[in-house]
Each structure stands twice: as C-alpha cells, then as structure tokens.
Amino acid sequence: MNGLVVNGLVALLRCAFVFVLVTLAWLFLVVPAVGFMLGSRPRPLLPAEPVMHADSHIDRHGELWHCHIAGRARDRGYATGRLTAPMMAAHEGELFRTLRELVPWFPVRHAILGLVNLNNRDLGSFFLPDELEAVAGIARGYQDAGDPNASVAPAFGRILGYHALHDVSQYLIDNPLIVAPQVGCSAVAVDAARSADGHVLVGRLFDFEGGRSFDFDKVVYTIAPAPEGDVRRLRHVHVAWGGMHGAVTGMNEAGLWLSVNAGVSDHFAYRGRPLVVAVVRALETCATIDEAVAQLAAQPVFVSESVVIASGRAAPGQPVAVCLELAPGRHRVRAIDAGRLVVTNHFEHPEWADDAANQARRGDGTTTARNARLHELVLATPKHTPLSLATMLRDRRGEGGRDLGFGHRSSINSWIGAHLVVADLTAGVLWVAEPQHGLGRMLAFDANGPRPDLEPLPPADDVALFATAGVHWSERLSAARRLVVARAPTAAAACRELIDTNPQHYEPYALLAAVTQASDPSEAARLLREALARRPAYAAEQRELAARLETLVERGF
Amino acid sequence: MELHLPLVLATPLLLCLLAAIAAFVWPWRVVAWPFVLPAMLLAAGCLGLLPCRDEITGPAVRWLRLDAPALLVNAAALPIAAWWARRCERASAAGALMSPCRRSLWLALVAAVGLTPLPLVGIAASPFGLAWRSAMAQRGAMVLTLVAVACWPWPRYVDAVSALALAVFAWSLRPTQRWQVVHRTMVCILAGIAFLRALALL
Secondary structure, three states: OHHHHHHHHHHHHHHHHHHHHHHHHHHHHHHHHHHHHHHOOOOOOOOOOOOOOOOOEEEEEOOEEEEEEEEOHHHHHHHHHHHOHHHHHHHHHHHHHHHHHHOOOHHHHHHHHHHHHHHOOOHHHHOOHHHHHHHHHHHHHHHHOOOOOOOOOOHHHHHHHHOOHHHHHHHHOOOOOOOOOOOOOEEEEEOHHHEOOOOOEEEEEEEOOOOOHHHHOOEEEEEEEOOEOOEOOOOEEEEEOOOOOOOOEEEEOOOEEEEEEEOOOOOOOOOOOOHHHHHHHHHHHOOOHHHHHHHHHOOOOOOOEEEEEEEOOOOOOOOOEEEEEEEOOEEEEEEOEOOEEEEOOOOOOHHHOOOHHHHHHHHHOOHHHHHHHHHHHHHHOOOEOHHHHHHHHOOOOOHHHOOOOOOOOOOOOOOOEEEEEEEEOOOOEEEEEOOOOOOOOEEEEEOOEEOOOOOOEOOOOOHHHHHHHHOOHHHHHHHHHHHHHOOOOOHHHHHHHHHHHOOOOOHHHHHHHHHHOOOOHHHHHHHHHHHHHOOOOOHHHHHHHHHHHHHHHHOOO | OOOHHHHHHHHHHHHHHHHHHHHHHOOOHHHHHHHHHHHHHHHHHHHHHHHHHHHOOOHHHHOOOOOHHHHHHHHHHHHHHHHHHHHHHHHHHOOOOOOHHHHHHHHHHHHHHOOOOOOHHHHHOOOOOOOEOOHHHHHHHHHHHHHHHHOOOOHHHHHHHHHHHHHHHHHHEOOOOHHHHHHHHHHHHHHHHHHHHHHHHO
C-alpha cells in the first residue's frame, strides 16, 4: 500500500516537473522565438538606390547636434541613418542598458522583446509607403555606417520597432515583469495677450529616461522635403534623436507647433500607427490647427496621448493652441482657455470624467501636482517671454512655491528631461536647451537651420547646483534603495549622506526610517514624520509612509 | 551584447534537449511532442530569416550559421531524425519497451540534428550498441569531432573536419543487422551533406 502511495507521489512529481518544463519552454523559448521570427522582416527594396542629398549634413552647434536633411523620403532616411549612426549606436546601447536595469534576467527580457516583436509583426502596415521607404533608408544608412547591434535582430525591423517605442513603453509601464519609473512631460502655451510682444509662445519639457545619450546626443533636425506627388511638403524643425523618422516636438514653416505628452485612458489597442510618425506627417503636410487636428484624429493610434497643437498664424477668432486628447477610437479637443494652455500627463476635457484610467492617473501620479504648479507659474507672470516659459519648465518647486529639494518626481523639472524646447510661433523661432535636463543654454533655430543672429537664452540658475549635487543624484538614490533592501551595514550612512546633499527631499528620510525601524523605532517615527512633511511624490508612497507611521504610533512611538 | 537572435536560432536545439530531459523524467512518448513539434516548426521558420541575412552579422551568423544550406538542412533534419529515431527504436527494441535513459538518449540524438554542424549527429550515435571493425578508427572519429567543436567560430572548417569525422566513423562500423545498415547509410549521407556545405562555404 505504502509502495503504491510512494509510486503515485513520484509519478505526480514527474508529471508536475514535465508540466513546468513545458510551460517554461513555451514562455521563454517558443513564444519569443515566434515573435522574433515574425518581427524580423526584410528591408523593403527601395525603388532607386538612396543617395545622400548634397544639402544633407550634420554639425555641432554649441552642445547640440544639428542635422539638416533634404530630398525625397528614402534619401532623407538614408542621410539620417548615415549621419546619425553614432548617436543611434549610443541610443541603442543605452536602451539595452536601461532594459537590463529594468529587467535584469535575460530570459524575461527575451520573452518581453519576443512578445513586443510578436505584437509589432504587422507594424509596417501602419506606415505609409514613403514612410516605409524612409525607415528602409535609415536601416540602409545605419548598416552602411556599421550597425553594431546587427546580431540582436535585423536592422529594418529594429528601427521600425523603435518608432513605436514611445507607444509600446506606455503599455509596458503597467507590466508586472517590469519595474518602470513613472515619468512625465509638461507643456505650456500662452496666447498673444499673455506674451510681452504679442506673440504666441509655447514650450515643453520632454521627460524620458531611456538613457543619458537621449539628452547629450539629442538631434535638432531641420527637414527640407522634396515634393512627392501632389502632397504639399512643408519645411520643419524638430528635436529628437538619431535614426528617427518621427517627431515628438517640432514646428513647421507655417508656424504650426506639435508636441506629444503621454496620457492614459480606458481606450486601448495593442497595435496601431505610432504617434511620432503621425506627428511628423502632420508637421510635413498641415499648415493650420484644424488640418492637424483632423489628420491626427483620423489616425489609428494605439495608446492615449495629448498632442499640443499651436499656431502663430491662427485666423482671428480661432484658438491659437489646443490640446488634442487622443485615444484609440476616441478624441476630444481642449482649446486654450483664458490665454493659457497647460498640459501634463492626463486628459482634462470634461468628457473624460468617467474614464477610470485617467482618473487613476490624476489621483496617483505626479501629473496633477505639475499641472497645478504650471498654472500658478503662468498666472504669476503677467507677460511672458520665451525665457519665462523656459524658467517655468525648469522649475523644481511644489505648489505654492514649496521647496521640494531637487530630483522630486512631482516637480515640473525633476532633472530627468531629455529635451527642453520653447518657441515663439509668431516669429517662427524655437530655442533648444543644451544638456543637461533642459538646464543648459538655449540655442535658436528655425525651419531652415540654426539662427546664430539670435541671442541664446541663458542657462538655468540651477546649473551650478546640478553640477555639484544633482548630476549623480538618481544613481546615488538608487544605490541607497538597494542597500536598504539588502539591509547592508552601510545603508544608514548612505541615507544620511543623501539627506546632507538634498535635505528637502522626502525619500532619504523614508529610507533611513526603514533602516532604523527595528533598532530605534522612535527615531524611525520622527524620520517618517519628516518624510511626510516633505510631501512624497506619489499618492501610493504617501499612503505607505502614513501606514508605517501609524503602526509605530500605535506601538507608542 | 544582447544575443536574442542567436538564442532564436538555437531554440530548436534547446527544445530538443529539454525533450530529452522530459523523456528521462517521464518515459512516455507524448511528452516529447510539446518540445519537438515547435522545434520542427521553428527550424522551418528560421528560413524566414534568410531574406534579412544582409542585415545580420555577428555571433548569429558566425556561430549558428544563418545561411541557406544550414537552415535548409536544419529544417529537413528534425523530421527525418524523428522518423529515424522511431524506426531504430522499433527495430532494436524488438517489441520491448525502451528504457527511459535510452529513450532520452535518442531524443538527444534528435536534438543534435537541430544544431549545426549536422555531422556531429553521427558521432552522437556511436554508443548505441553498434558493432565496429576498428576501435582505433572510432577514437579517431571522436578526436576529429572534438577538433570540429574547437573550430566552432569558423563554420567552413567545422563542416570540413566533422565531415571527415563522419566518414571515418562510417568506415569503422560493421553492420550486422538491417537497421544498422540503415544507420551507416544515414551517416554516409550526412557526411556527404557536410562536405557539400563545406564546399559551399569555401
């Protein structure tokens, strides 16, 4: 009888082992391999060999790269690939490094990338033919310059996928396998009545933690498209990174501005047209806000985004700036109100009031705090200039001017931004900040190239503080978090050093409280009170710290 | 370096090795199929990467042979090897059940076919109770196989050396039963394929 039981148990264990083996094999090998195979598509044959247009060139302008690209789509793509290949290699390297930090275990990375490839298997069908030619040109140019990541996956599929990175990363943020930081972008526009010289002004800070090279090697593209068919092609300038046939922040020769802020809503699709490609299309072909709204609203996008659309040449009576709140299958337009438009990372049109995801973002994220601070700052200055907009987007204080220290995620500029751009749309000029994080000097450009005749805007007052204390802040904070989790003997010292460096930031106090909780509960309670008084960035953190404090108080500390 | 593509190309092999492990733990024929069937399909699916070959360099091409002959042989080899393993099993076991250890070894043989260079498969078949005419020749074949493995970063030499190893191994066999004749014939065919592939790369 006992023998039967033992045999049965052994059989059960064997069965369970094989079941686990099959599951793991399918999850980490079969499905990713299928994804990579379907996502690895050959580069389309270009109708004619791409050539580098004589006007295409790249040069260093201050601490920025300026890349002028001219010609037809495929030639522009080829020039982009050839001229920005070193930046592409740096960006790819940093993206992989970031992915390794977020997902340290290779099989999980393999599974995630395989699933992303599987999801993107027909991504090309959402690109227009000339856009595919442009991406094929980029892939060809990158290869000709020596693609260093050719063993990861074929170049064309990779580069096509990078154009959907902004969109895909949004739905990966909620993936349980990834520990992704919550980040945000902030944008603001004012009309002629609120500006010093009666011009329409707009600015945005693009927060993106893909890697430092996206800040240090940002590229200001000025594009001179050749006519293709009967479609009008407008010259435009946009700020992005190497190997990009898409835009997140740009302005065209008609004085039309488009910039993108991540959003969230209950409307969601797994596949669709990458918004950055739709935005560059709008910059190329639209002269007015109405044209851009109509064109973008018709796009089959797959994540929710706010698109700031502003014009320096709007017809009288028409809004000079709107926020297109765009989600798969639904969109709403929020026009500039009382001379100001503030956009962070949630939708504000009243018809989104019943959207649960948007409401959760407003309640739990940093978007509401940044939005409120921007409104305060806009109202605090009666007449704005490009410099005042830049100063607003460099602000690191909380609502009411509260001192949050630096690197605080609910401040407008938490020193994670990849680019800061302000524009005078009436004059057709934009200023782009040199590294880092929008704090550097801001150089002027228009749709034709750099404007050395215009004075640069000065760097932020915080440049010196950043250089001395802020430059390694986030790395030091991450290291301290790891030490606390590992209960390392040096954790307390690391936390105290962070407090000395940035005494107004809440997190070092919370970390030190975790270290001292067992040995000195009354000190931990004091530290938790200090942390809560400094206003944690996220509602979830606030709740967690309050709960920890309550536990200590109940124990009499 | 993120070696995702090499892992994709090696997936059929890894699946076959997992099939061998699963069969060892649970000696029931059906456990192999969740591994071997996708391995076959993926080996065939790797052919779809051929049009992208110009865009791929590095270890994916150098170690795992992303070229038409290698991929075609791999795609064809797995089903043939599966059939071959089953045929040999029937012939040798003469109605008796195969031991778990032996079944897993057969599956490992199938696995080896999934990996280039293909000729190593023949060497892997040596422990299966075959009669031989020269132990010295068999040892020589094993040494040549080790040399082939050492030549891994240089595919053409791997193919050439392992084809030679296979030829020596085939010569060393002395078949006494019909299935052993089939076995030796298969080894000779593999040696021929290896030579052709080496020539194609030269």
